Amino acid sequence: MAQTPVRVVLVDDHEMVLQGLKSMLTPFRGRIRVVGQAIGAEDAVRVVSGLNPDIVLCDVRLQSASGLDLCRRLLELEPSRRVVLLSVYDDEQYLFQAVRAGAVGYLLKKITGEELVRQLERVRDGERVIDSALAGRAVDTAARLAAGEFWPGARHGLTHRESEVLSLMVTGISNRGIAQRLIVGEETVKSHLRSIYRKLEVSDRAGAVAVALREGIYR
Structure with missing residues (x-):
């Protein structure tokens, strides 16, 4: 039995970015359905609360409040909310912050449409997702932190x-x-x-x- 499409709300500061993400996901409409979009953190809280999507896909950097702050806010309102952060920053320190904020995913904007859909489906199924290259570096960093070998x-x-x-x-x-x-x-x-x-x-x-x-x- 085929699963219903993953219901997603997109959050970014720029209309052009939102339209680009929607265009990227359009060919996969049988697997992903964009049920709403929001420009900025305040709009996102209202939209997400009203639509109750399976996943919130949000940019890490927002003008009024960071995506990390928005993630914390959404989880305060609904602890079971799944938030995936999308970023141009492949710095593992941003990843660590995302994990501390409660995000279930951290993906880079260079991702392809097919891969993005696959990762969002994994999140819908209860997994956590991290860009593969960044995950490898994060493991190394975590080990060095545990050993006290860091700045x-x-x-x-x-x-x-x-x-x-x-x-x-x-x-x-x-x-x-x-x-x-x-x-x-x-x-x-x-x-x-x-x-x-x-x-x-x-x-x-x-x-x-x-x-x-x-x-x-x-x-």
Whole structure:
């Protein structure tokens, strides 16, 4: 007996991306049915609550709130909700954050339509899915973390470069000084700072430094 199509709600900040995903999934309408879409986190909560899909397929990066934050919110409202995060970031630290947020899947946007459908069907059947290449690196990272062979901040989801930036912040170096020390642009430093604040759940430089000092996540 054939199974009914997987009912999916798509979430992204951009209409063009949503339309692209729908077009990608259209040839598989017998296996996947897009029952709704939402632009941004607030719209997503309303749409998902109203439609109760099998799976929420959401971009990791949203403007008003991250896909990680949305995942946590949806699970607070309905603990059995299945959320799969779709991302361009093949950094295992993002994967670890997704798992901590409660997502049942982390897939990269380079995925083909056929593979995406297959992975969503696996989620519908109760499995967790992770991009295969990223999963291999994550296993290695997890083993090194367990052995204590990693950089400060890794356990908090910080990348190696973010840990370097945080360590320099603790010493009181300015954004310009950090940029010069790491040989990057100031805008790159600011981007790292935004990511550090989000991962450490603080709102500013002082808060990040306080967490670094308290948790010992600096060199």
